[in-house]
Amino acid sequence: MSKDLTTSSIHRQNILNNPFALEKIQEHFDFKGTLFENEQVYTKAKVAELLGVDTRTIERYVKNHTDEFGSNGYRVLKGKSLKIFKLQYVSDTGVGEKAATLGVFNFRAILNLAMVLTESERAREIRSRVLDIVLDVIAKKTGGHTRFINQRAQDYLPASYQEFSYRKLFTDALRDYVDMGGTKYRHFTNLIYQAIFKEDAAEYRRILNITDKSRTRDTMYSEVLELIASFESGIADQLKERSAALERKLTQAETEELFKASESNPFIKPYIEGARTRMASRDLCFRDALHDKLEGYIQSVPAVDFEKFLGETSKNLSERLEQEEVLSVFKRLKDR
Template sequence: MKDLTNSHIDRKNVLNNNAAVKEIYDQLGFTGIFFENKYRYTLNQVAKFYEVDVRTIKRLLEDNGEELKTSGYELFTGAKLKLFKEVVSQQRDIDVPLLIQDDENEVVGVKSNKISVFNFKALLNIGMLLQTSEKAKEVRAFMLNVVIDVLNKKLGGSTKFINQREEEFVPAAIREISYRKEFTNAIDLYITNNKFKYGQLTDKIYKSIFKENAKEYRKVLDLKSKESVRATMYSEVLDLISSYENGFAEFLKDQFEQNQRQFTLSEAHEIFSNFEKLTNKIYEPLREKARSLMASRDMAFRDALHEKLKDYVSTVSPEDFDKFLGEKSQALEERLKENIDVFKRLKDR
């Protein structure tokens, strides 16, 4: 199980997973003060929840202030504090005591001129940072279990094909089929017969984009022999592969027309190296993006580390979590039903 206390990326990925955070809130049952469309918790409430001294939470704020601000911690003062006090004064829920104290242990509504306030994500963030609280340890384990449960509910227990749930996957897959045909046709026409030519040149593209050949990629994702490599790739990666294949097909054709002869496989490798050098700066931004998306998403969604891309691992955005796990995400079968007209048009061409 992941150690959330040691990994900022893992903490951020939990908080960015809105579907999981909602489920955690529903199951945790710790009702906050509803203020400005969010549930809020004061410093004292947070300390009591995690069964630690207020000073412990203050030390976390000192050491991890920026992270906690990003997740939703605020210091209320002035007009905002006044409005918050008014909301607190109206509370009658036993889970939200009327006597909520501020940072200096003053009762809210008396002398306080500032109050540390946490939204639900910041409350969870505190739990992921606290190492001296048994309650925090329990909450961390609970959070990770909920994250796994949410994935299982959405994906039926397998994350191999989570890439297919986003809206852009089907169009990207359709485009890839067309450009793949251009690539294989060029190999047929301009490279002498060799049963290894398709696989080796495809691997050259894979290694150029994400530093792994097909065999290495299969191992990382633990794919079975009959499971398609490209069926597991994200739309951005598929589009970049299509661009490489289409570009190399044209480049190979130009080389053939200049030399008026087919090339051996070893010569084709050299031609690809020249193509790679010529297009390096063109593809660099897209390649960097593809590496980061693949490495980060596979770590978050599939718990799979691409060792050669480990320096590209970063947090997965809330938009990405919603894209693959949110309301707009769909299983491939549902996507295909929506795109049936597209397939019919392709068939009629």
């Protein structure tokens, strides 16, 4: 997937949805606008001046990116809002008194425009600086360890502990009810991974560049871990029931049939789709890791995810383990 901001709407939106990066970017550029309705706004003429192009170029880009700019802060003033703007600022902004509408940008919308504007050297410089700031913000927030950014979420530890519990049920069921050698544990674990995110463990580790002895699941998001736990729990029960019905252990082929049936279950399909979208989108945004087989699931990361992994409620694992409420959650899970 192209990382060129002029062509990739997903990469553009990932920056525009990141409130922590936006704050630093706005501080850096400090564009002087007009205070209106509690935010700085900029007329097309002012934006043309800031980006070094003429207003006709601005109008053409607005026409070609109406929906995108509109969702990121560009708006057209008319009626009462325009009347108030004219009364307060018409002499300062050069807006014609007879104008029936007026398009204005906020900072976010200017940044959006600078990301797609190819005719401007100033816009190119802005794009380059923005990318540096975004990388710096994420690195500082995570202490440079984006591989484990998943662990900063408040719901990671409970999900990890729950999955660990169900993992034991799953491996015990493979031991007791499947007639295969020791390779069955890796084989059927990979079938779960392939069912959920279309990759086996080796592929996943290669994409995330995990070359040390770190546990694969230590890098997975809570939603993925919860879905893995659901698979493990469901498969464990089915193996036990099927083995009892046949009064023998299951063959590899019979066990694989159970996995296929679970993967195609319509009740679990929405959860698989959601896990794929979250993993593919977050890994591209936060870890610069592209899951080729999930490229069709990539979306821009919502603002709530930046808060989840970089905001005030996010913490690294060692900080999280010191919290009393986390320890109480573990106790409840242990005693269930």
